Amino acid sequence: MFMTSAPRDFRDEELLADIIAGLIGDSRHVAVGNASPIPATAALLARERNGGARPYVSLLQSRKHNFFTDGARELFDCAGQGRIDVFFLSGGQIDGQGNINLVSIGDYEHPRVRFPGSFGSAYLYYVVPKVILFRTEHSKRTLVPKVDFVSAPGGNEPNVFREGGPIALVTNRCVFSFDRRKKRFTLQSIHPGHTLDEVNDNTGFDFDRPAQVVETPAPSRETLALLRGPVAQQLVEVYPQFAAQVFGVGARVSA
Amino acid sequence: MFMTSAPRDFRDEELLADIIAGLIGDSRHVAVGNASPIPATAALLARERNGGARPYVSLLQSRKHNFFTDGARELFDCAGQGRIDVFFLSGGQIDGQGNINLVSIGDYEHPRVRFPGSFGSAYLYYVVPKVILFRTEHSKRTLVPKVDFVSAPGGNEPNVFREGGPIALVTNRCVFSFDRRKKRFTLQSIHPGHTLDEVNDNTGFDFDRPAQVVETPAPSRETLALLRGPVAQQLVEVYPQFAAQVFGVGARVSA
Amino acid sequence: MPKLTDTLDDALSCIRDGCMLVVPREVSGVPMAATRALIRRGVKMLHLVALPTSSLQADMLIGAGCVETLETSAVSLGEFGPAPRFSAAIVNGTIRMKDATCPALHAALQASEKGVPFMPLRGLIGSDVLNYRDDWKVVDSPFGSDDPIVLLPAIRPDVALFHAPMADRNGNVWIGRQRELATMAHAADRTVVTVETIEDRDFLDDPIMAAGTLPGFYIEAVAVTERGAWPLPLPDFYPLDAAHMAEYARMAATPEGFADYLDRYVHDKRAA
């Protein structure tokens, strides 16, 4: 997907995990939902950068990396207590106000396409301080002017209780930051091998552009060593296919 | 306490347990709070009369006779679900409207006497269909015209959600039934060896009297056999002193 | 004490046409053998509440025409793709959908668990999930000033149905960490459980086992059904059958393929 001419010593997944780990920063508890191998990689990378001490990383699909013992509600209760610092959301559609749509395309009562549903987004988007939007497909189909159904809004009227929300949107082409006050995205950096024109052409919503367009920095040698070493080993339990494909680790490939 | 002249082959505790077991009747689940050996005896007797099949008897003080695994809140949740059919309450004061006082004597802000507190009464009295009031001391000190503090009221305005409440008051002298609509007690029977005059003289509240005063029937031979056999054996774990004293069972006497 | 039985259909007899049935999410002990039995029996017009999401179970019940109303936060086959019969039913308008969000379903069941008519929940305001739910109310919190908050009415299912690793001889069921199963049972009028095995002891006699046990007095019937969650996983006991899930996703992509799937894996077992 990345059209770079210079020789590269990293994979797209490694670049994305590196970006997301940077957004996670120094947190206490990162939770990662199902079927999210790149966010999981990023969370484990963030922890390895702190010597394995923090953040707590809850991979909800895992038995080994799941510290919850109070049933399926505990993630939400825990987030409501303010104990989950970072979560990841995506959307069949994402619009320029940070609204996400996980429900359907077309009229809600008579949709053309139905997605699985809103999951916990209509709650977690409000209470988790750092929600990172992650959607690899960066196209006018996914990044739209206005979502057809608001599973969870990017912002609210000031009287609505809200301690969390989106901080950034990471795609296969670039990184946007999100300004909660202005309810707008700003282009932050473009991945190596991609261009501003390409981002402009493939984004359905309006966004702010810095005067100078920065390139997303490539993962450092240290980062790659962590990813391909301890992080890859930990991924084998939860994402065996992904770990094998991206990092070449894990004996058996099975779903 | 009982001043009977005829020879008696039962103890006061056996008579009271027999009365209460009759009030329990055929129920699904009877819960008994702490420090309530006679209600516990009655609940176990009610179960033995059904061949040990029902009701479930939860003795909250016991590990063996306590089926709750969701913490201290489960009794209350369970009662709120309508799954507890019978519970027992008492009061430092009980008045003629079925109000009970477990808090204090005198002005609440500057009381003369302080009792432990209301426990779960301000909730359970509303949601458990059959609440049996049990107070051995039948005096003008305990059965008063109006309680100083309403831990839980005997009745409510009709718009207040209420699926439970008192059905009877059992003392060392007599049994009163309670009419929830009229919010009044009616004398039901007087225990052997006691008199209507004695009841009148020692009751601080007004109550309805039947035309004919009935004597509380003595426990049958079958009842006494159940009490002194299987019931006494089961009481040893929770109320060792009581079981030894009343039924002469249990090896060691320890609190 | 619950009825202990080897006869699944007998245990399921209290699940009547038109009842509100609550079932757990795809990884918490989904009663798939029971689901196949319900489809064989031809149960109809269920109000299915999936706490808080579902995968194969909701998709099959919908495809087989058992569901009138679905109340959940998402239905998906996860890495095996969208839930095809669910998606088709929504696009074709053949079921009534009550879209929710996960913690709202947990809270609404907890309301019934606690015997209250509603529970408050943060979030939701400004989402279309709320806008399309006229049974949810927004009120101004009496403890704040200009602090709108959503109130969710209690969900009180007629029946809760799930699969667990084991029961004891008194019908107490070990559910482990899947504590939402306890909440389901507390909230529902009746609870039916399928288990891998019944052990000849009482879990409540052992404090370590008791900590993960749902007491029998909440339970109507327990049916022994080995591999009763297959092809879904039973946490800590067996994993998901990925090959079967892929086969389901492929076959259920069309109504004809789904009918073939039922013939092969559901109705086929009528003889068994």
Add this chain to the structure above:
Amino acid sequence: MPKLTDTLDDALSCIRDGCMLVVPREVSGVPMAATRALIRRGVKMLHLVALPTSSLQADMLIGAGCVETLETSAVSLGEFGPAPRFSAAIVNGTIRMKDATCPALHAALQASEKGVPFMPLRGLIGSDVLNYRDDWKVVDSPFGSDDPIVLLPAIRPDVALFHAPMADRNGNVWIGRQRELATMAHAADRTVVTVETIEDRDFLDDPIMAAGTLPGFYIEAVAVTERGAWPLPLPDFYPLDAAHMAEYARMAATPEGFADYLDRYVHDKRAA
């Protein structure tokens, strides 16, 4: 990960003068060794929440002058009689009392557990418990018609403190059936636990143990304190010390006797 320590005073350092401290009922793992340590340190002006009742612990903290406000449903020594220092403090007006009823305290803690500002509760209307609580509100349920219901504001303690049988090397604590301890920890900003022993394994690796385990990420510090609930019981591990309770009831009947009790059983241990 929580701090694991043998130094009780160190673990208790986050319990500051004036903080809101929540502790469990008399049979759920009362941290009595920690209570004696707090009295020795002379903690002051506690807002003590006993979930939902208390016995020796509240009575001693009150008698020692550590409590400004007490919020609970009852304080009693059970079969050993009334709680003498509690009763005296109320009659003498030396503490502020917030009388509650058991399920109200559970619900108010669960409100914080769920991150909501209040919880509804049935009952209470017409009782003086409600009449004397101006922080509790009665509203008309929006799901009924003329259906008044009580709303309780969330209780969010600064610190939860309890005693449990064991922790593991990662600071996960096994609480068994005493699940209100988990709710206390979820609701509080910080949680301090004393345990009988620390085992060199991870309870979360074992599904049977995990079912009764409070994960370490809720916990600030775990201190090993053998017989840390004495003279109260640790459920399934050791019973109440009846002789000691009788001695306490006798000595604490007067302020002088209570001072002697502290000298003998609390301050005495300062050297230890």
